[in-house]
Amino acid sequence: MIDLYVEVRSFAHELDELIRAFFPSKKVNILDDIEDPPMGDLKIEVVYRNKQDTTYISSKLIAREQVIDKANEDIDLSCIKSNKLLTMRYIKNGSKRCVYNMMSRFAGIELDWGILTGIRPTKIVNEMLDANMNRRLIIETLSNEYLLSPSKVQLLMETTAQQRSILSKNHNKIISLYINIPFCTTKCLYCSFPSDTIERCHDKLDKYIESLIYELKSVMDIILKKDYIIQTVYIGGGTPTSLYVDQLERLFMELDSILPHYIEEYTVEGGRPDSLDLEKLHLLRKYGVTRISINPQTMNADTLKRIGRSHTPDDIINCFESARSLGFDSINMDVIIGLPGETLEHVDKTMTNIYNLSPDNLTVHTLAIKKGSLLKEHIDKYEFADNNTAEEMLDKCKLWSKNMGMIPYYLYRQKYMLGNLENIGYSKPGKECIYNIQMMEERQTIWAFGAGGISKVFYEEENRLERVPNVKSHVEYMERIDEMIERKMKLIEK
8 A cells, every 4th residue: 555645635636546557556545644644555745835936846755654765846836826727737747747756766667658647638738739839849748747758749649630620610509419328238348337238138128218219309309499510429338239120220210300410420339240230230321320330359269258248250350341331431440458368469360350351440448457347356367468568569559550541530548557558549531530539528518318428518618518427327217317308408508
């Protein structure tokens, strides 16, 4: 355990996450008082002193009651003292640099993502671009203020460059929709989503679709009367195509009657080939779906069995080729690096197969071992790639993506990821997923429907989001559907 005392308590959460980036297996104990008795092997103290327009940050690393390292920063606030939010950001980042430098020296390692702990690092770059900062100054800020490695700086600059043309078209009357289907054919080993299997819930599916349609009709009637333009629709989960054909068609028929005729991007996350046959693919084409996901995660049969996927690599190939033959020209594939038992050779095999299929998007996820997953519960049973190997795996995927003519267009990070790495979406030019960019950059209102959906209303003038969550449980969602609708109505009317 590592004890942490930080005089500004609001910084504790991010400092906690930064410390655990160096020591993932260690728990961080937040102390209320600097004199509280330590419970761990190490103790970190961060205190502040203000004099005129400068904040002096002093930090110590203590082991067995002996100070073994120190780090200090002087933050000049003379130019920004009237901006409280910016002042707190500068002091917080200075605190994180102090802790980072001590932990880096103690652990003998550096983190490619420096002091960044949030899941949306591209938002920082987009904000600097909005402020008309030039490229050189942005690179200096990422390198010196956030301590990013050159490779991550380059990745952020490349990714945000692909987003600007899409984000520049935003205005407060353009919105997107997310529709959640929280069911799958099987439960994957690594999955922590509040989804359930079709087999367990088959008697509840009709009622769930009925509740979902009721929510959609009630809310969309008001939204469309206010002249909002729907840019994208994303149906995710779970695995939406795990629904039976008649249920899937009922949902699409209702959506067809609710939605305007033109939508710039209409995505269905097919996900798994064991849920997506020719009949369902024809159905998606019939109702105007423009983009689908067919997600192998890996093209190694043994790994698929290990992680609870009830399909084979050949099923993936056949499903993909069927979708292409029906005219789908925007197909995404997901892979996960660092799956239990996989090596660099496994990643090469997966990427060779994907290269031969030539999808339009490729989303490369780094395995995250999350609470609530079967993997977390039985973690001692599995072997994982070490941090260096995980990074090599990610680099391999980057090279294969480049060979397919793809460039990074969105990225995000999660807690408990192998190697403190990231998830990256690659795309062929012109095939970027608009919804993924809008969802990650949080520059657009996205109304979410179904169990577990979280609507995010964006106030452009204030650069602020207001969240409206639906309950996670599909059973509770059906019981409380009127309450879910009322939550949205209040915000829409406001």
